Amino acid sequence: DTAVSQTPKYLVTQMGNDKSIKCEQNLGHDTMYWYKQDSKKFLKIMFSYNNKELIINETVPNRFSPKSPDKAHLNLHINSLELGDSAVYFCASSHSVNQPQHFGDGTRLSIL
């Protein structure tokens, strides 16, 4: 009965590879998000989707591409991984904007 689930929990890969992180929510929420948390615990919004449509795209490199096949899923694909991409990536969802966001437990991405 996990509310927001992300897979994988850990991802270790080489520089230059392409990888995807999946996120699913079973809360019936309309809005989903991706955040990046760096080594200093700073959390920053990357993308926000409402009803499968992109509403926020912060200054994130084009190598990051979110995909929302339906309201319950928001996946994150990353091309040509770089060392600086190492971080914990969190998916979240909410009923709408300005409502509490529920977070997954994160995907720890490590680039070798």
Next chain:
Amino acid sequence: GESVGLHLPTLSVQEGDNSIINCAYSNSASDYFIWYKQESGKGPQFIIDIRSNMDKRQGQRVTVLLNKTVKHLSLQIAATQPGDSAVYFCAENSQAGTALIFGKGTTLSVSS
């Protein structure tokens, strides 16, 4: 109880004390504020929120205070327990109201 000045990165208290975690927000137009707790290896967990038409809101053992004049938000935890040890984040809605902007976290350590 123990209080801190404006954003200290760490706060150490004894079990049973009251804790106060402070946060300064940046945008005077923000109208929604939220506190999250993040335990090691987990995603941020919603604690309490407050809208700008209120200056105080209480939950179970927690109280959030909002001072719009000085753009200050605080989280008070009554009778702090070891299980309250975590990183605490405040967040405000973005200018467009479409995502949360997180502050720097405060690590709360509770000793018994």
